[in-house]
Amino acid sequence: MPADTGGGANASRTVLFDFDGVLFQGDxxxxxxxxxxxxxxxxxxxxLLTLPWWLPCMLVSRWWGLRTLVHVALCGIGPVRYQQAVEAFADQLVRRPRQFCRDGVQALRRHLANGDEVIVVTGCEQLLATRLLSxxxxxxxxxIGSQxxxxxxxxxxxxxxxGWRKVQSVTAVGVQKWHVAYGDSMHDLAMLKQAGEAVLxxxxxxxxxxxxxxxxxxVTRVAWY
Structure with a gap:
C-alpha cells in the first residue's frame, strides 16, 4: 500500500526522497x-591511457575506479564550464519521455501540497539533480547531493x-528528525532507519x-512507474 500522503495529523512533516530510482528512472x-x-x-x-590505474582500482574497490573515470570525464573543466555543461545536459534530459518516475513525482507534489517539508537526498551530484528537478x-x-x-x-x-553520509548531510543542515523517507536500495538503509515511516x-x-x-x-512497499 502507498504511504499516506494525506493532510490532517500528517501535515507539516519532514519527508526525504532519494532521487535515482525513486524520482528519476536510472542513474x-x-x-x-x-x-x-x-x-x-x-x-x-x-x-585508455589511465587504464593501468583505474582498472586495478575497479577490481579492488569499484568506487575508486569510478572516481577516476569521473575525474577523467571532467578533466580541464572548471566550475563555470561544469555548470554550463550540466545545465545543457539536464535541459535536454528533462524533455526525454518517461525519464522520470511519474508516480514518484506525483507523491512528492502531494507532500508539498500538504505543507510537508520535502528534502531530496541523493547520491547524484547536487547541481545536476537540482537542475533536473527545476x-x-x-x-x-x-x-542535498554529492559534491x-x-x-x-x-x-x-x-x-x-x-549510505550513512545521507544522514550526516541532512543533519548538517539542521534536520534532526524526519517522518517519512523514500528509498529504493540498501544504500538508503541509514536514511530509512531513522524515518518514522520507511517506504521502499x-x-x-x-x-x-x-x-x-x-x-x-x-517497511511500506510501493510500485511506482
Whole structure:
C-alpha cells in the first residue's frame, strides 16, 4: 500500500526522497558521464591511457575506479564550464519521455501540497539533480547531493552522498528528525532507519526482506512507474 500522503495529523512533516530510482528512472550522473565520453575522442583516449590505474582500482574497490573515470570525464573543466555543461545536459534530459518516475513525482507534489517539508537526498551530484528537478517546475526544493570541487586538473569528487553520509548531510543542515523517507536500495538503509515511516520503492521481494530484516521492522512497499 502507498504511504499516506494525506493532510490532517500528517501535515507539516519532514519527508526525504532519494532521487535515482525513486524520482528519476536510472542513474542520472552516470548518464551525464556517458554523455561526456560519447562526444569526446580525447576523453576516450585519456581513459585508455589511465587504464593501468583505474582498472586495478575497479577490481579492488569499484568506487575508486569510478572516481577516476569521473575525474577523467571532467578533466580541464572548471566550475563555470561544469555548470554550463550540466545545465545543457539536464535541459535536454528533462524533455526525454518517461525519464522520470511519474508516480514518484506525483507523491512528492502531494507532500508539498500538504505543507510537508520535502528534502531530496541523493547520491547524484547536487547541481545536476537540482537542475533536473527545476526542469519539472520543482524550483523550491531543498536538494542535498554529492559534491564536486575544483582541482588543478578539473572538477573532482569532494563528497559522495550515499549510505550513512545521507544522514550526516541532512543533519548538517539542521534536520534532526524526519517522518517519512523514500528509498529504493540498501544504500538508503541509514536514511530509512531513522524515518518514522520507511517506504521502499519498486523493491523486489528479496530486497524487501533484506531491508526489513536489517531495520527490524516492516517497511511500506510501493510500485511506482
Amino acid at each position: 542520472s550522473f552516470a548518464m551525464f558521464m556517458r554523455h561526456r565520453y560519447q562526444y569526446s575522442w580525447l576523453r576516450k583516449l585519456l581513459v 526542469g519539472l517546475g520543482l524550483h523550491d526544493l531543498t536538494v 564536486l570541487k575544483p582541482g588543478w586538473s578539473g572538477m573532482r569528487v569532494q563528497l559522495h552522498n550515499v 520503492v519498486n523493491g523486489t521481494p528479496k530486497l524487501c526482506k533484506r531491508v526489513e530484516k536489517t531495520l527490524g521492522r516492516a
